[in-house]
Amino acid sequence: MGFWQRLGKLEGGLASVGAGFCLFAIMIMTVLSVLGRYVFNVDLIPGGYNLIERVAFPLLVFWAIPLAHRDGMFPKFDMLQAKLPPLVHRILASLVLLVEIIIFLVVMWYVTEFAWKSAESGRQFQISSTHWPIWPVILMVPLAFGLMLLEMFRLLWVTATGRDTLNQTTEHKGESP
Template identity: 45%
Template sequence: MRIWDTIWKFQWGLASIGGGICLLLMMLITVVSVFGRYVLQMDLVPGAFNIIERVLFPLMVFWALPIAHREGIFPQLEAIPAMLSPFWRAVVGLVVLVVEILVYGATLWFLSRFSWGAFVDGRSLQIATFYWPMWPVLIMAPLALVMILLETGRLVARDVGIVLGKTPPPSAGYGTTAHAPDII
């Protein structure tokens, strides 16, 4: 389906390009900072630790969460469903997905409230002697959870189709990786 291909490409772009740039910047800042501190005896990147800890690392993690969920890297209930018939496997998968939706939904609600509060209150991050607004980093957490909820909703629809007999069960395994096409 076209909409899922677009969502998956967006997730892939965030994780690979955005996360890759964050990782590259983290490495460069670390190398330059260590070189300046130990060779030149000066701080070449003021606030390097804060930039990495409070900006780059959280962005990298939140941008990778949706694709990690879609690819099945998150812990999954696999031992019991593997012994069941495709119908009961879909039922167990459906129950697990509903619990996931409840957890992700509650987390999204609280993260959205926190992010909105940071925007309204004008909360900031101190990086060296400067103050940066916090909301551009914080808004990525609700965005990641929205994408995870979209994927989980797709999987619920798939499992409901299997339980109702309208969709054939997947032939290769039952994880989410068997159903998400490669984007590369």
């Protein structure tokens, strides 16, 4: 199994297992909070809203972003694709991807700096009357951006050269020596 297939499996695992678990946790906490509030007149999950807002929802989003980008769910600038010659289209698509990569590299720099400072300072958030560490959640953000940047570099290679690294490795596996 090649690097890109393993990376795809990692992204798929983060999205399906990690983000899926977070979505399930959000649903359970919401149901229990509503049930406790309106049926039992008690807060069954003290700080449940903070857990959803500061842990479950950010993890859900940032664990799903790399796979969403890989699967082409992000908006793309391909309106003119059919009207341009293939070479011009590849050049324009490569330039657009290059601008995206530069923007994401800048964002990644600041996100990583923030995550590093959060880990160093032991950043916390309040749940009910206790404080929990938030820095492990914040460390997932640079991971997600890093995975997405790897995919963007692969797409830049594919777009600029016309060679698909994913399809080439799977085609060679089917060949017998």
